[in-house]
Amino acid sequence: MPELATAKAGPPPELATRPMLRVAALQAWYGESHILHGVDLEIRPGELVTLLGRNGAGKTTTLRSLMGMVPRREGSVVLEDQETIRLPPHRIARLGMAICPEERGIFASLTVEENLLLPPQLRSGGMDLQAVMELFPNLQERMSSQGTKLSGGEQQMLAIGRILRTGARLLLLDEPTEGLAPVIVQHIGATIHRLKAEGFTILLVEQNLKFASSIAERHYVMDRGRVVDEIPADRFQSSMPQLQTHLGV
Amino acid sequence: MTTVFGVPIQALFSQLLVGLINGSFYALLSLGLAIIFGLLNIINFCHGALYMLGALVAWLLLRFFDLGYWPALLIAPLVVGLFGMLIERTMLKRLQGLDPLFGLLLTFGLALVIQGVARNYFGVSGEPYDVPEQLTGGRNLGFMFLPNYRAWVVLVSVVLCGLTWFVAERTRMGAYLRAATENPVLVQAFGINVPRLITITYGLGVALAALAGVMAAPIYRVNPLMGADLIIVVFAVVVIGGMGSILGSIVTGFALGVIEGLTKVFYPEASNTVVFVIMAIVLLVKPAGLFGRTA
Numbered sequence: 001m002p003e004l005a006t007a008k009a010g011p012p013p014e015l016a017t018r019p020m021l022r023v024a025a026l027q028a029w030y031g032e033s034h035i036l037h038g039v040d041l042e043i044r045p046g047e048l049v050t051l052l053g054r055n056g057a058g059k060t061t062t063l064r065s066l067m068g069m070v071p072r073r074e075g076s077v078v079l080e081d082q083e084t085i086r087l088p089p090h091r092i093a094r095l096g097m098a099i100c101p102e103e104r105g106i107f108a109s110l111t112v113e114e115n116l117l118l119p120p121q122l123r124s125g126g127m128d129l130q131a132v133m134e135l136f137p138n139l140q141e142r143m144s145s146q147g148t149k150l151s152g153g154e155q156q157m158l159a160i161g162r163i164l165r166t167g168a169r170l171l172l173l174d175e176p177t178e179g180l181a182p183v184i185v186q187h188i189g190a191t192i193h194r195l196k197a198e199g200f201t202i203l204l205v206e207q208n209l210k211f212a213s214s215i216a217e218r219h220y221v222m223d224r225g226r227v228v229d230e231i232p233a234d235r236f237q238s239s240m241p242q243l244q245t246h247l248g249v
Numbered sequence: 250m251t252t253v254f255g256v257p258i259q260a261l262f263s264q265l266l267v268g269l270i271n272g273s274f275y276a277l278l279s280l281g282l283a284i285i286f287g288l289l290n291i292i293n294f295c296h297g298a299l300y301m302l303g304a305l306v307a308w309l310l311l312r313f314f315d316l317g318y319w320p321a322l323l324i325a326p327l328v329v330g331l332f333g334m335l336i337e338r339t340m341l342k343r344l345q346g347l348d349p350l351f352g353l354l355l356t357f358g359l360a361l362v363i364q365g366v367a368r369n370y371f372g373v374s375g376e377p378y379d380v381p382e383q384l385t386g387g388r389n390l391g392f393m394f395l396p397n398y399r400a401w402v403v404l405v406s407v408v409l410c411g412l413t414w415f416v417a418e419r420t421r422m423g424a425y426l427r428a429a430t431e432n433p434v435l436v437q438a439f440g441i442n443v444p445r446l447i448t449i450t451y452g453l454g455v456a457l458a459a460l461a462g463v464m465a466a467p468i469y470r471v472n473p474l475m476g477a478d479l480i481i482v483v484f485a486v487v488v489i490g491g492m493g494s495i496l497g498s499i500v501t502g503f504a505l506g507v508i509e510g511l512t513k514v515f516y517p518e519a520s521n522t523v524v525f526v527i528m529a530i531v532l533l534v535k536p537a538g539l540f541g542r543t544a
Contacts, residue, residue, distance in 0.1 A: 067438045093440035105435045109427040117421075118428055119439035166440065 019078075020045045020170055020201050021066070021097075026075035028058075028065040035061045037225040038075070043170070048192070048202045050212045053222035054248050059205040060102050062222065063172045066203075067099045068092045079170070094122045098168035102175050102205070104159040106147040113143040116162045123167030127198075132161045135191055153184035160191065170201045177208055189215055209243070221246050256514050262393040264510040270399055270468065272506020273406030274300075274479065277461040279486040279498035280413055281454030287430040287493035288450050291341055291352030297480030298363040299455050301473060302329050303462025305367060308376055308471040318381035318463070325463045326456035333455030337448050360477070367473035375472035402464050409457065410499040417495050426450060430493070485528040491541025501539060 019042040028036040036058050043049050051059045065073045068089040077084045084092050098119070107115055116132070116139070133140055136157040142150060150158060156176055163171060173192070177185040185208070192215055196202060206212040212219065213236045221229035223246050231239045251258040278296060285293045306328050307321035316324065336359065344351045380398045387396035417423040429436040429443050437443040462476070469475055486505055490497030505524050513520040531539060 069434050069438050088444075089434070089437040090440050090442045093438055099435075099438055101435060105432055107428045107431050109431060110424055114424045118424055118436075120441065122440045163439075 018045075019043060020047075020080060021203070022076070022078040023066070024076040024078075026062070026065055026077060027073065028061055028070045029072040030061075030070065035070075035225055036065060036073075039065075039222070039225070039227050041220050041227055041230075043201055043203055045169075045201055046196070046199055047218065048196045048204065048216050049218045049220065050204045050206050050216040051220050051222055052206065052209070052212060052243070052247060054246070055207075057222040058225040059222055060174055061225075063099060063174050063203070063205060064101075066092075066172060067097060069099070093166070093168070096123055096168050097170045097172065098163035098166050099172040100159045100163055100174060100176060102178070104155050106150070106155045106158055108146060108148040110147050111143065112139060112145050112147055112150065112158060115147040115158055116143075116165075119162050119166045121165060121167055125169070126167035127164045129165065132164050135164070135194065136161050153180050153187070156180060156184075156188060157191075160188075164195070169199070170203070171195065172203050172205075174205045175207060176204070177206070177211055185211060209247070213237075254515070259393055261511075261514050264514045265507060266393070266395065266399060266510075267513070268507040268510020269403050269503065270506070271509060272503040273403050274461050274465060274502075275483055275486045275506050276410050276499050276502025277406055278458055278479065278483045279490065279502050280410060280495065281457040282483065282487050283490070283493055283495055283498040284413075284417070284426070285451055285454045286487070287495075288426060288433075288447055289337075289341060289345075289352070290349055291344065291356065292349060292484075293451075293454070294353055294356035294480070295336075295360040295363060296356075296455070296458050297476030297478075297483070298360040299329055299333060299476070300458040300462040300465070300479065301367065301471075301476035302332070302363060303459025304378070304466040304471045304475060305371070305462075305473070306459070307463040307466050308378055311378070318379075318467070321463050322460065326459040329459030329462075330452040330456030334448050334452040337451040341451070342444070342447075360480075364473050364477060371471075371473055373472065373474060375470035375475075378466035378471050380467040398467060402468070405464065406461075409460070410502075413457070414495055414499060482524055485524045487538075489524075489528050489531045489538060491538025494538065494540040497538060497540025 021043045023039055023041045026036055026039040027034070039058070039062050041049075051062060053059050061070065064070050066077055068084070068087060073085065075085060079092070079095050079097055082095055084095065107118070110118065116129075138154055139158060139161065142154065147158065148155070160173065160176060176188050176192070180188065189211060192202065192204070204212070204216065213233070217233050219231045219233075219236065220227045221231065221243065228246060229242065231243070253261055278300060282293055282296055285291060303325045306325040307318070310316040310321045310324060340355060341352065344355060384398040384401050387394055417426055425436065425441055425446060429441070429446055433443050465475065482505075486501050487498055489505065490501035505527070508527070509520055509523055512523045519526075535541075
């Protein structure tokens with residue numbers, strides 16, 4: 001995709017094995033409820049990793065904790081050699097991590113265009129607006145509509161599209177296919193593939209096992225606020241029985 | 250003499266003007282309240298006291314530093330705005346995420362403290378503050394006499410309201426503000442320093458009130474309780490316009506001022522209550538307010 005060649009080339013080979021994100025003993029609380037009880041995971045540059053687990057296992061809370069979007073968190077979250085556990089969300093964002101939240105977080109009081117341009121460019125190397133529009137041509141005609149007037153699929157595209165401009169290299173995508181029609185799920189899948197090819201590192205929360213296995217290189221399985229298993233893509237089929245018990249499907 | 254419904258046209262227009270003047274202050278104050286409520290989810294009960302503080306600072310500047318109306322128009326909002334930021338940073342910030350009732354109680358208490366201190370030093374009779382000499386006099390429009398200073402107040406108020414609306418609805422800062430009103434945590438995760446945005450917004454809302462206070466000084470005298478009387482009506486304006494709606498508070502502010510003025514002409518007995526009657530009707534028919542979004 002030459003028109004998308006705005007992204008930087010991958011890291012030099014000697015760095016490729018150094019983790020982009022290293023999470024150790026991450027705990028998180030909402031008020032009195034203790035949600036995460038010690039999450040450990042690592043993501044290398046350019047990887048696409050999923051977080052699997054049943055409802056309430058702590059997947060969404062893990063993503064929100066990585067961004068600092070929970071009232072209280074402890075442990076260690078190292079993003080490209082920088083400890084972020086004590087940083088507020090806006091400082092974490094500036095280190096190159098961005099989130100596409102589960103509820104999509106499209107702002108009703110903003111137009112599609114304002115939604116798209118809301119996240120500021122924090123670092124160099126982000127996509128330009130044109131490249132984002134090429135990924136999601138549907139958005140082009142709806143630029144002046146109210147953000148929440150879009151269909152579910154379009155809102156999802158908007159939610160992904162707006163964080164591509166920021167220069168963030170690590171994307172946290174929370175169930176981007178949830179509640180969408182199969183043809184849209186395919187489009188989102190193809191888009192995530194392209195983003196990976198562009199060199200983005202992606203941590204994806206997914207309920208749809210088929211979708212997850214079709215695009216990711218590794219899977220972390222969560223249960224009751226912990227990572228309980230790690231499954232590489234080539235062991236995915238053989239690990240199915242194990243997965244079934246954790247996911248309760 | 251020309252009359253309308255048995256009322257001399259002169260009286261009608263002069264009450265309309267009084268209504269427009271009052272409406273200017275309603276609009277400026279409710280605008281700040283609306284923005285602050287939207288972003289901080291706090292009903293800023295000390296808004297009236299800060300409006301008074303604006304007028305008081307102008308009077309002090311004249312008395313002790315020989316700085317007149319024009320410098321005061323700039324300095325008073327700045328001083329009071331900074332004071333507001335201090336309040337936000339040291340007190341309101343701690344109430345984040347709690348029931349709005351806590352914010353209401355705290356700011357109500359602050360209003361009493363500020364007014365009490367002012368009363369202690371300046372009494373309740375009020376101090377006169379002269380109209381700046383460039384704006385003395387007035388012109389005869391044929392159907393009425395228009396004092397220059399009053400025309401100036403209405404003009405400045407309209408311009409400021411328009412400017413605030415423009416910033417909130419058409420600029421990047423405004424987009425941050427609207428987005429942070431909906432979902433502050435997500436906006437912060439996009440890399441925007443939301444706590445700072447909140448402090449600045451509170452400061453600007455308060456500065457707007459202080460500016461209104463300076464403009465009010467030559468009209469109503471500088472009185473420690475001048476804000477206490479006004480704020481009740483302004484809250485009614487905010488409720489009628491819709492909590493948090495910027496356009497709503499501007500339009501409702503001016504409209505209610507005018508309606509109040511007209512009531513004074515046609516049925517003076519009701520002029521003090523008409524705003525609240527309208528508020529009751531609006532609450533019954535459209536509880537979210539005329540311009541409010543229903544959640």
